Amino acid sequence: MTDPEILRYTQETGDFSRMLESIPYATWIGLQCERFGDDLIFRLPKKESNLGNPILPAIHGGVIGGFMEMSANIYLIMSRESLRMPRIVDFSLDYLRAGLNRETYAECRLTRQGNRVANVMVTAWQKSRSQPIATARAHFLLED
């Protein structure tokens, strides 16, 4: 993911396949990303191995967290000119509804970017964007 060549390719083309293939964790949970104009929508397809609670069944809360965390990370890389990798400092997650065994989406918003720290908000939903299953807030350190 730190490979500047892949980052540049992704920033220029909006094709996320090479970047995502280079990150084993993204491939493993099945994360996908598409660009619509300037907007990025992240997608987590339905996947049996991502489930936690077998009764509902529901996606494991940790996977929802990992999906949102990685979405925030990629979003931040794409919204900056720099090819440096931001480092996560903290991650705060509110679960609003059970994430059922179906496709999940996420979008991010850069709340504030300073010289050294960025604050990113993430919202995840399934059937309707107006009924989010989780919201999260993350801080990233931008310098090395």
Added chain:
Amino acid sequence: MDNQTRIDRVTRFIETLNQARELGLSVTDAGDGTLTLCLPYSDRIIGNPDTGVIHGGAITTLMDTTSGCVILCALEDFELCPTLDLRVDYMRPAHPHKPVYARAETYRITRNIIFTRCEAYQEGGETIANCVATFMRIGKEASPKHYRDLIAGDVK
């Protein structure tokens, strides 16, 4: 409830969670309101291919699972408690090729809410991340009896 019972219950519970099974999570230690789980290193959960450092998401899943399962070590009867919120502070990246452990405790249990804290560390004791979480008590009747019996070990 003795500690072996706690270990057995948590082991049976995480066996039913696909993602925990896929990650290879296992119980290291359990006590009254405390629990330690182990996340083995695996190439699949790498977040940075250049360094081999695992992704924070795998740490989040480890800590969410440990914090959720420590409830089984604190309550006499199994109750499924959904996570309300989770806050993770990352101290340093985990060393590649080594397991990560998470030790959680319930530090306050009320009628409605359970408060937990959890520390992820590696051998030598270096802290990788800290986490606090809250869980909602929806009552044991919220899970089907056959599932509760399965976790309690009452199913032959």
